[in-house]
Amino acid sequence: MALANQDPGCELRRIVRINEEIKSVIARAFKINLMAMNAIFLAKRAGQSALGFGVLSNELRRFAMDLQRQMTQLRETTYGSVATVTALVKQARLNNVLERARREATGIGRGVIDEFMRGRHGFAHARQREQIGALNRRLSQMIADTSQLVELGSVLARSAKIEAAYGGPFSAALMQVSSDFENTIGEIQRSLASLSKQREL
Amino acid sequence: MKTARVIYEEGGHRWLALVRDPNRPEYLIDTNEYLVSVGDDAILLDPGGNEIFPAVFSALSTEFDPRKIDKLFASHQDPDIISSLSLWLEFNPQIKCHISWLWASFVPHFGGNQDTFVPIPDGGADIFVGGQRLQAIPAHYLHSSGNFHLYDSKAKILFSGDVGAALLPPGEDSLFVEDFDRHIRHAETFHRRWMGSERAKRDWCDRVSQLDIEMLCPQHGAIYRGAHVRRFIDWFAQLEIGIVRR
Ligand SMILES: [Fe+2]
Ligand SMILES: [Fe+2]
Numbered sequence: 488m489a490l491a492n493q494d495p496g497c498e499l500r501r502i503v504r505i506n507e508e509i510k511s512v513i514a515r516a517f518k519i520n521l522m523a524m525n526a527i528f529l530a531k532r533a534g535q536s537a538l539g540f541g542v543l544s545n546e547l548r549r550f551a552m553d554l555q556r557q558m559t560q561l562r563e564t565t566y567g568s569v570a571t572v573t574a575l576v577k578q579a580r581l582n583n584v585l586e587r588a589r590r591e592a593t594g595i596g597r598g599v600i601d602e603f604m605r606g607r608h609g610f611a612h613a614r615q616r617e618q619i620g621a622l623n624r625r626l627s628q629m630i631a632d633t634s635q636l637v638e639l640g641s642v643l644a645r646s647a648k649i650e651a652a653y654g655g656p657f658s659a660a661l662m663q664v665s666s667d668f669e670n671t672i673g674e675i676q677r678s679l680a681s682l683s684k685q686r687e688l
Numbered sequence: 689m690k691t692a693r694v695i696y697e698e699g700g701h702r703w704l705a706l707v708r709d710p711n712r713p714e715y716l717i718d719t720n721e722y723l724v725s726v727g728d729d730a731i732l733l734d735p736g737g738n739e740i741f742p743a744v745f746s747a748l749s750t751e752f753d754p755r756k757i758d759k760l761f762a763s764h765q766d767p768d769i770i771s772s773l774s775l776w777l778e779f780n781p782q783i784k785c786h787i788s789w790l791w792a793s794f795v796p797h798f799g800g801n802q803d804t805f806v807p808i809p810d811g812g813a814d815i816f817v818g819g820q821r822l823q824a825i826p827a828h829y830l831h832s833s834g835n836f837h838l839y840d841s842k843a844k845i846l847f848s849g850d851v852g853a854a855l856l857p858p859g860e861d862s863l864f865v866e867d868f869d870r871h872i873r874h875a876e877t878f879h880r881r882w883m884g885s886e887r888a889k890r891d892w893c894d895r896v897s898q899l900d901i902e903m904l905c906p907q908h909g910a911i912y913r914g915a916h917v918r919r920f921i922d923w924f925a926q927l928e929i930g931i932v933r934r
Binding site for chain 2: 581583585587590591592593594595596597599600603607656
């Protein structure tokens with residue numbers, strides 16, 4: 488866990504990276520939504536032989552919408568953490584100036600700063616640790632929930648692939664759509680894995 | 689660290705100039721800070737920027753307990769004047785900052801809250817330090833549009849913010865102006881470019897001409913004293929200002 492002794496500026500850069508990853512997942516969820524709509528039309532045209540595929544496409548569309556919603560929440564939480572981390576950056580900057588003042592000061596000035604920093608350190612540290620801990624727990628929980636959801640999406644995509652085999656003359660087209668689903672969901676899973684690596688503040 | 693120099697002392701009434709930090713990096717403009725104290729009560733004038741806080745704080749505390757400072761005076765809103773506000777507030781959250789009403793909602797971006805600022809109306813105001821009356825004298829548009837100087841009628845000192853400022857080369861940075869003609873060359877470009885209003889300049893010259901001033905203390909450069917004060921005002925009165933050289 489990074490505290491004020493590490494460079495909190497890198498925490499801000501990390502939040503930017505997390506946010507970019509979240510944006511890319513949202514974009515892919517949107518893509519799945521569109522793909523699912525097309526798949527629903529395709530299944531309708533294929534008729535009786537693609538009934539199962541149609542049902543799965545509907546499920547995939549609902550999945551895409553749920554995913555979009557969860558990622559938006561995750562993004563809001565990440566933005567919320569910008570305030571906490573900005574406070575850390577300010578604290579670190581303040582510490583830095585005070586440390587310089589302590590080195591320069593003699594006599595009463597030195598005593599004043601020493602006393603001030605003693606009081607400040609314990610308090611600020613405990614509060615920061617608490618805030619960052621809470622933030623980390625919340626982010627981990629959200630990412631775990633999302634990973635579960637995406638696992639479901641991946642099962643749906645695999646089932647769609649199996650259903651595609653029964654699509655008669657539309658089989659090739661349905662197969663193409665279902666591997667597109669599979670690939671996009673695979674990309675999302677990789678993004679989430681990198682998110683859980685980055686989330687620890 | 690900077691040096692704390694006593695420039696006036698009479699009874700418990702004292703003016704301290706915090707000047708000339710040999711370790712100041714080139715890229716920061718040199719500034720003078722002043723502490724006016726009467727007994728245990730004190731006001732810090734143009735406390736300076738964030739970056740030089742250590743130098744100011746250390747120099748000041750060689751002569752005065754920094755925890756007792758509960759008043760700041762900011763001639764205007766510039767970063768070299770008041771960006772250290774949040775640091776001073778760390779030591780005394782009750783500190784009051786006297787500044788033109790014009791800037792009272794801008795400077796909180798440097799720190800402080802609704803209780804921190806005492807807005808000075810355009811006409812000026814009195815600020816009392818240990819019972820001694822100090823007067824905020826209007827100096828608007830010189831250079832800032834909401835700008836005050838601080839006059840101490842007992843010590844006969846006018847703190848003049850950026851007016852009188854000079855950018856002194858190394859080796860010519862004595863605390864007091866010695867050779868006026870030589871000194872004023874380092875002030876000329878600064879005043880021509882920074883001071884924007886001819887009319888405000890004339891008003892200011894008229895206003896301060898009526899004050900009894902023994903020392904004119906700018907925020908940059910050297911202090912004018914005795915006859916140099918009058919010479920400076922006359923020089924400024926005839927200087928053409930508000931000019932960008934191309
Ligand atoms: Fe200025
Ligand atoms: Fe200045």
